[in-house]
Amino acid sequence: MAPKRKPDSSDASASKKRKAITMEVKLDIIKRSYKGETATDIGRSLGLSRSTVATIIKDKDRILEHVKGSAPMKATVITKQRSGLIIEMERLLVLWLEDQNQRRIPVSLMVIQEKARRLFEALKREKGEGSEREEFVASRGWFMRFKDRANLHNIKVQGEAASGDEKAASEFPKALAEIITEGGYCAQQVFNVDETGLFWKRLPNRTYIAKEEKSAPGHKVCKERLTLLLGGNAAGDYKLKPMLVYQAENPRALKGISKGQLPVIWKSNKKAWVTLAVFEDWFTNHFVPGVEQYCTSKDIPFKVLLILDNAPGHPAHLDDFHPNVKVVYLPPNTTALIQPLDQGVIATFKAYHLRRVIGNALGATEKNKDLTLKDFWKAYNTLDAVKNIADSWDEVKQTSMNGVWKKLCPQFVNDFTGVQESVTTVIKNVVIMSKTMNLEVEEDDVTELLASHGEELSSEDLIQLEKQMIEEEEDVPTPEPKRFTRQGLAGGFALIEKGLSRFEAEDHDTERYTRVARGVMDSLRCYKEILEEKKMVSFQANLQQYFKKVERPATDPVPVPSTSPIPLDSPANLDSAAPVSPAPSAASSQ
Numbered sequence: 001m002a003p004k005r006k007p008d009s010s011d012a013s014a015s016k017k018r019k020a021i022t023m024e025v026k027l028d029i030i031k032r033s034y035k036g037e038t039a040t041d042i043g044r045s046l047g048l049s050r051s052t053v054a055t056i057i058k059d060k061d062r063i064l065e066h067v068k069g070s071a072p073m074k075a076t077v078i079t080k081q082r083s084g085l086i087i088e089m090e091r092l093l094v095l096w097l098e099d100q101n102q103r104r105i106p107v108s109l110m111v112i113q114e115k116a117r118r119l120f121e122a123l124k125r126e127k128g129e130g131s132e133r134e135e136f137v138a139s140r141g142w143f144m145r146f147k148d149r150a151n152l153h154n155i156k157v158q159g160e161a162a163s164g165d166e167k168a169a170s171e172f173p174k175a176l177a178e179i180i181t182e183g184g185y186c187a188q189q190v191f192n193v194d195e196t197g198l199f200w201k202r203l204p205n206r207t208y209i210a211k212e213e214k215s216a217p218g219h220k221v222c223k224e225r226l227t228l229l230l231g232g233n234a235a236g237d238y239k240l241k242p243m244l245v246y247q248a249e250n251p252r253a254l255k256g257i258s259k260g261q262l263p264v265i266w267k268s269n270k271k272a273w274v275t276l277a278v279f280e281d282w283f284t285n286h287f288v289p290g291v292e293q294y295c296t297s298k299d300i301p302f303k304v305l306l307i308l309d310n311a312p313g314h315p316a317h318l319d320d321f322h323p324n325v326k327v328v329y330l331p332p333n334t335t336a337l338i339q340p341l342d343q344g345v346i347a348t349f350k351a352y353h354l355r356r357v358i359g360n361a362l363g364a365t366e367k368n369k370d371l372t373l374k375d376f377w378k379a380y381n382t383l384d385a386v387k388n389i390a391d392s393w394d395e396v397k398q399t400s401m402n403g404v405w406k407k408l409c410p411q412f413v414n415d416f417t418g419v420q421e422s423v424t425t426v427i428k429n430v431v432i433m434s435k436t437m438n439l440e441v442e443e444d445d446v447t448e449l450l451a452s453h454g455e456e457l458s459s460e461d462l463i464q465l466e467k468q469m470i471e472e473e474e475d476v477p478t479p480e481p482k483r484f485t486r487q488g489l490a491g492g493f494a495l496i497e498k499g500l501s502r503f504e505a506e507d508h509d510t511e512r513y514t515r516v517a518r519g520v521m522d523s524l525r526c527y528k529e530i531l532e533e534k535k536m537v538s539f540q541a542n543l544q545q546y547f548k549k550v551e552r553p554a555t556d557p558v559p560v561p562s563t564s565p566i567p568l569d570s571p572a573n574l575d576s577a578a579p580v581s582p583a584p585s586a587a588s589s590q
Contacts, residue, residue, distance in 0.1 A: 021048070021056070023063070029053055030060045085127065085134050089120045092459075094150050098271065101312050113138035115459075116146075122459035168331035169338045173408050176307070179328060180409070185305045186235075187402075187412035188298060191291070192307045193231030193240065194341040195274045197453050198350065200224055200385040203377070204434070204445035226272050226385075229282065230341060230349065230393065234412040236402030238294050241265055242393050243282050246382065247272045253381035263390030274313040280321070288322050307408070309335040343404040344423070345396060350450050351426040352392035358433045360384070365437060373437055423450075486538060489531040496520065 025046065032042050039053040046053075056063070093116050100107050120136040180190065201224040229243035243265040259266040265286055267278050287306075295302040304325045308314045310332055319327040336342055357380075364376045399414075400422065406413045427446045434441035500517050507513045521528075 021052070026056050026063050029056050030063065033057045033060075085120065085123055086136055089116060089123055089136070090146055090150065092119050092123075093146075095271065097150075098273075109140070109143060113143065116142075119459050165331060165333040166337070169334040169407075172331050172334060172338065173410075176328065176408065177411070179326075180305065183303070183305060183326065185303070186300065187405075187409075188233055188235040188237065188300060189295070189303060190234040190305045190307070190409065190412065191231060191240075192234075192340045192405075192408075193229055193287075194309065194335075194339060194346065195227055195229050195311060195313065196346045196350075198226055198228055198353070198389075199453055200226055200353075200382075200389075201377075201380060202449065202452070204439075204441045204449045227274055228389065229274055229279075230346065232345075232401045234340070234402065234405045234409055236398035236400070238291075239393065239396065239401060240287065240290065242389060243267060243274075243278075243286070244386065244389065245269065245272050245274055245278060251382045253383040257383070262386055264386055266386075274311070276313055276315055279313045280315055280318075283318065283321060288325060292324075307340075309339055338407045340404045340408055343407060345400055345404050347450065348400055348423055348426075349392055349396055350453060351423045351430075352395045353388055354446065354450065355426050355430050355433070356388045356392055358430050360388070362433050362437055373439075484527075484530050484534065486531065486534040489527060489534065492527070493524070493531070496524065 029042055029046070033039070039057060040050045042048075043050045043053040093112070096115060096119075097107065097112070116138045117136065120138075124134065226247075227245040229245075230240070232239040241264065245267045247268065247270055249268040254262075254266075265282065267274075267282070269275060269278065291304050292302045295304075302324050306318075306325055306327045307330065308318070308327060309330045314329070315321075319325075330339060360380070361373055361376050365371050365373060402412070402414055427443050427450075430446050431441055431443055500520065503516065504513050
């Protein structure tokens with residue numbers, strides 16, 4: 001009898017070696033089982049035993065519950081469940097990290113650990129009774145697991161925050177000048193865009209409304225923020241339409257308003273950031289067509305140089321999107337030093353915006369003596385903000401748009417006096433208007449408010465921001481686009497003519513009134529043409545309806561006409577060659 005063959009040790013060890021199964025594979029198994037596949041078939045296709053697959057299917061409830069807790073798909077075991085407070089803290093921490101990343105602020109491990117501890121303590125205070133016993137140690141092991149759970153490969157974590165790179169900032173303009181010379185670009189063809197955050201509903205801290213917001217639990221007014229994308233060319237004669245990114249797609253204030261008719265490009269995502277998808281859509285559907293139309297109007301070749309910083313929302317491959325648009329990126333850590341829009345344009349715009357908001361409040365309270373500043377502020381909404389943003393951007397002058405290129409492209413800059421003086425003047429205007437409303441506001445308060453738009457989000461800001469992400473969103477259907485009606489246009493012109501008549505009655509200078517009236521009617525010529533078109537369409541429709549009534553088949557009996565005469569301008573008399581039947585006599589009718 002032949003001796004029994006001893007199993008090879010290597011084969012035995014290989015057969016007994018455990019195979020780790022990720023959560024992604026486990027979910028795939030559960031989905032297949034729902035579709036009716038047997039454990040044997042699933043195991044055969046995935047290289048697993050039938051018993052392993054059956055065990056996973058049997059444990060599906062626990063696996064699915066674990067997945068709801070945001071477990072990473074590459075995990076192989078179900079770890080100890082974290083408390084609800086820690087899960088909530090980690091969500092806020094991710095929000096803070098992404099905000100730091102959006103603002104190009106690198107963070108260190110120690111900074112993240114400290115922020116996590118502060119968020120945890122802030123949540124404990126907010127939850128109050130029942131959460132005092134929960135503890136959290138922001139250990140290195142916790143961070144490594146948190147990093148996997150949150151998929152933080154995009155976040156830059158380093159030893160210490162990087163400062164501005166002076167050397168790169170001084171060398172880049174020379175390299176850019178060569179690119180401009182080689183490409184033959186003029187000042188009208190070189191563009192820069194940049195994102196900026198805007199707390200659109202925030203007043204200086206010393207106003208009584210701001211004080212009340214801080215003292216009132218759960219008050220959200222001062223936390224309202226959005227992101228703007230602003231830009232223009234080096235010549236300063238073409239400012240791009242602002243793009244606004246808000247948390248809600250359909251805020252209550254825009255109900256019934258078509259977003260395509262807003263003076264801004266409206267985009268939305270829950271964090272109100274310019275993401276890669278948002279930027280690519282803006283570039284393809286707004287920037288390229290707009291710049292092409294501008295170049296055609298100026299009779300210059302459609303070739304553009306777009307200068308961008310290294311923000312996370314700027315695609316690295318954007319240079320391949322359009323053959324007529326060349327994209328150049330600023331060196332890292334040079335944005336604050338040489339990016340044109342960061343050299344005064346954005347600061348000027350924010351100062352103009354604050355002045356408009358304060359001006360709106362002053363005008364409303366002066367017009368209606370019963371209206372308080374608190375009432376105005378409560379009613380101030382996103383639509384008001386959109387209008388003020390558009391008007392403030394229009395207010396930025398060409399000289400400002402051109403002058404900020406001095407560090408990057410001095411060859412394009414004309415005589416310029418600087419933008420800081422303009423900001424200082426606006427700040428003084430804001431203080432004067434604020435004191436008119438009995439607000440204790442000084443220049444330092446306004447300066448602090450303008451600087452706060454770029455500040456880091458506090459723990460309380462993050463908690464409130466997460467709550468806001470769903471509060472504004474409503475299930476509002478897309479409204480029907482606005483359309484002109486003949487009655488509406490005619491009513492508008494009647495009001496304008498009534499107003500002009502009032503000016504004519506009180507103005508002793510006939511020449512001045514005539515000039516103004518002519519200018520008003522010239523400006524309204526486009527609406528007048530629309531009204532005339534609608535009148536013509538209405539007349540033609542009425543005419544066709546009339547002929548439908550008078551045209552009858554030959555077999556129809558001849559109707560007895562009315563004894564009233566037919567008007568000369570009636571359609572019946574338009575055809576002079578048509579025979580007129582004599583009226584039947586009384587005898588013939590018997």
